[in-house]
Amino acid sequence: MWEEVGRLAGDESLAVLLTTHYLDEADRLADRLAIVDSGRVVAAGTPHELKAQLRGDAVHIELRTAPDERVVREVVATVPGVREISLEGLRLSARADDGAAAVPGTLAALDQAGVPVAAVTVARPSLDDVYLRHAGRRFAEANGSMQ
Numbered sequence: 001m002w003e004e005v006g007r008l009a010g011d012e013s014l015a016v017l018l019t020t021h022y023l024d025e026a027d028r029l030a031d032r033l034a035i036v037d038s039g040r041v042v043a044a045g046t047p048h049e050l051k052a053q054l055r056g057d058a059v060h061i062e063l064r065t066a067p068d069e070r071v072v073r074e075v076v077a078t079v080p081g082v083r084e085i086s087l088e089g090l091r092l093s094a095r096a097d098d099g100a101a102a103v104p105g106t107l108a109a110l111d112q113a114g115v116p117v118a119a120v121t122v123a124r125p126s127l128d129d130v131y132l133r134h135a136g137r138r139f140a141e142a143n144g145s146m147q
Contacts, residue, residue: 005029023127035131042134051125054133056081057099058123059106061092064116075113079105090118099123 006029008014020026026033027047034044043050059082063072069087076085076094082102084095096102099122110117 002029023131027127033127035127035134037131037135043130047127050127050130054095054125054129056095056097056125057102058125058129059094059096059099059102060121060123061094061106061110061117062119063090063092063110064118066090067092067115071113072110072115075109075115076106079109082106 002025005016005018009016009029009031018026018029030047032044032046033050034041035050036042066089067087072087072092073085076082076092079102081097082094082105084093086093094102094106103120103122107117107120
């Protein structure tokens, strides 16, 4: 079905209006999109434009034990290029201009503060990150298990 939608939009130059709860589909298929939260448009543009607004990579760090939130925020805030720090349970998330370059300094700062780390991932911005920025929560949290 998605191949046919892509063919109609590309080969036939037809405008296709598609509504989906799957942000990865929207990212793959849409030339332009609008993100709607609670009945209002919170962001609109091309997928590339929307993701580029976030400037940088998402760095996610899974901590081994429940941390002192104040200490973690203070320690991570000292790492150059790291911003938008959030902590939810054992998951520390932040934005970095260059995520791969920020990881060693972040891990060293956490280690020095005695905060044990279980896992680290670096990801390019996604439409879920765009949704989080504009709606204040992840898309999956807003829509239960729809995604």
